Amino acid sequence: MSKPRSLALPPRTRVRRLDTVRGPFAVLDAEPDGERRGTVLLLPGYTGSKEDFLALLGPLTDAGYRAVAVDGRGQHDSPGPRGRAAYRRRALALDAVAQAAALGDGPVHLVGHSFGGLVARAAAAVAPDAFRSLTLLSSGVGRVSRPQRVRVRALRAGLALLSKDRVWRAMCWLDSRGEEPDTSDVPGLADFLLRRWNRTRI
Secondary structure (H helix, E strand, O other): OOOOOOOOOOOOEEEEEEEEOOEEEEEEEEOOOOOOOEEEEEEOOOOOOHHHHHHHHHHHHHOOEEEEEEOOOOOOOOOOOOOHHHHOHHHHHHHHHHHHHHHOOOOEEEEEEOHHHHHHHHHHHHOHHHEEEEEEEOOOOOOOOHHHHHHHHHHHHHHHHOOHHHHHHHHHHHHOOOOOOOOOOOOOHHHHHHHHHHHOOO
């Protein structure tokens, strides 16, 4: 699971709702101090959220870019329907295209982390004119490693049989090799991670 290094909002960053033709999405919207060179739309990974990009918002705005990190449908603070069909890659890609359009800044730079990179690639394929560039973080054309495939299968099986709370405890145990995860250097991180997990439709 992804873990923000800090939960503090950078200067000139607003938590707000982005209304699109495909529904509302929770975003962190960070503005540069001065002339804008462009806009960057940031898509998080499968169990992540907009907060995963907190460390990037400041450097992007310092470089003159508006940076908008989004919770995809059903992620953390964004609403989402039940049912697998609503979360297919094409549906999520169309969400990203709608988010880019709703920002009103013309073509945007698109950044996707992990599974968000797969969504970003699909969005760029569906509507290439909506994006100036595509950047993938920890995401690419290579096959997912065998240990990660095993973990994803175990996660899916666990969610079908166990409560989200028990699956969460098992994930923490696996991530920390049996030790409690160390979140002491980021105040409030442990509570945030649990809250995000419970509010995300998986």
